[in-house]
Amino acid sequence: MNIHFYRRMTQVVVLIIIFLIPIFDILRYDVAAKELYIFGSVWTLGLPTDTFTDMSKHGSAAVAIRFVLKAVLPWFLILTVFPILGFLFGRFACGWFCPEGALFELTEFLTLKLIGRRNIYMKKSNDPAIKRGNPFLYGFLSILFLITVPPITGIFLTGFFIAPAVIWREVSHLQISAGLYTGIIGVTIYMCITSIFVRHIFCRYVCAAGLMQTLFGWLSPYSLRIRFDRKNFARCTNCKGCEKVCFMDVLPRLPRKDINCVNCGECIVACEKELGTDNNLFSFKFGNKE
Template sequence: MTLGHFIFFGYNWTLGLDPLLAGEASSLEAVSNIIVRGFLPLLGVVLAFGWTSWKYGRLYCGWLCPHFSVVEMVNGLMRRASGKLSIWDRQKLSRQRPDGQIVETNNRYWWLVFIAVVGFAFLWAVVFLTYLLPPKEIYHNLLNLSLTRNQMLFISVATLLLSIEFMFARHLFCRFACAVGVFQSLVWMANKHAMVVSFERQSAADCLGCHHACEDECPMRLKPRSIKRRMFNCTECARCLVACEQVQSEKSRPSLLKWQDGQSALQESDR
């Protein structure tokens, strides 16, 4: 914001309008610069992101999104503290993980939940501020306890709001409030041949005794054995597939959850 342009991998990324303002370039050259440096890169990013969402769904959410990483980490700590992945869950999860590990709950883990939630909220607040103001200034003021009033106010309010979101509404934000995630879901749902988690329903009897491990492992609190439109918010993280594979391998049986795309994906899309 202080420079008035973007920075891309350390290089200034401008629209190249300075020569026009200085009278050294024509309006045609300025329009060309806007198209080449502004419109085409933006169009390329949108098309690439849209194509990825069309074919693979919320791939960004499950593998690149920093918010989803925080969700998974807090989920793990909250499971150790309460036996649930969210304070809104009515029932506790099974104590046994798909790999056979037993998860014992301990109230002392609530301290780690609180530290993780507030710690990441503060870190995010500082990082958000460094997108608006020079990072060197923010980190210098932070280390020397000399933040300005507005900087302190921004970090304090952002930390409070993010702490509330991480603690109480992180799943709801991912599923319904994140514009990037919802866009990917809408594009993915429009493609019946897109990659989807498919359930071998003809072998559903093999699920007996599993204690719905795939559902317990889903960070988004979805039911992986359901049809596609009920997995609208699936982030393609594959934790349900790993869980099913681990459970079934103990019985020397193949996993009942598999990736499917193309014509094979229609069984989940058309139901």
């Protein structure tokens, strides 16, 4: 089992966790109640109703402290997650945890099998040399994917806004409300457009979480990155396997720190295939020192 296997397993586990969050009532902004639910309870400032009539210094201080602890601090912590991740691990979270990244990789694989290249618009020099599959089989799988995965995902993700018990009742009685329809159609359109036409362009230029990790990973002298062993360059057979597996279009043998690298480790796996696990020229390292 190599990095590729562990990364796929991580992506699957993250997807399952995301789908389970609403089911276990861990997080939901309930649009009907207009309340934020965390672990089944409404998230409030927790102030007694008479607090606002208490004009004393003690009363005002209690309100201010509660407000900072329950409204400002949680948002601050949430907003610092991606800069901290980027500072320490570069875009590792994009390569290993992002469900959209996993979706783009899957649709790129189907495209490769169908038309022999990753990009639907043009052939690129780093397209993997993969054997095209049976067009009927992969055409069928692609259509099956598009008509099932986005609507099902839409049903699960709507659980972040409508109680899953309500959703289940609507689905099982085939009485879909306007809210659930909106969720299903919105997610389906979004997933179809991004996974067919946009893919990793979204990761490179649009995703706010990705861009924060990029910026802080780039500025950080300590962040995790893929390192090519230049001292042993002579071992390289120039098979270009490391370039062809890179869905972020990075040239991993170049010494510069490329801000688009998501530390997925696929270039390590490709080089292991060519040179064996002991001679592989790539490794993960923290910091800028060679």
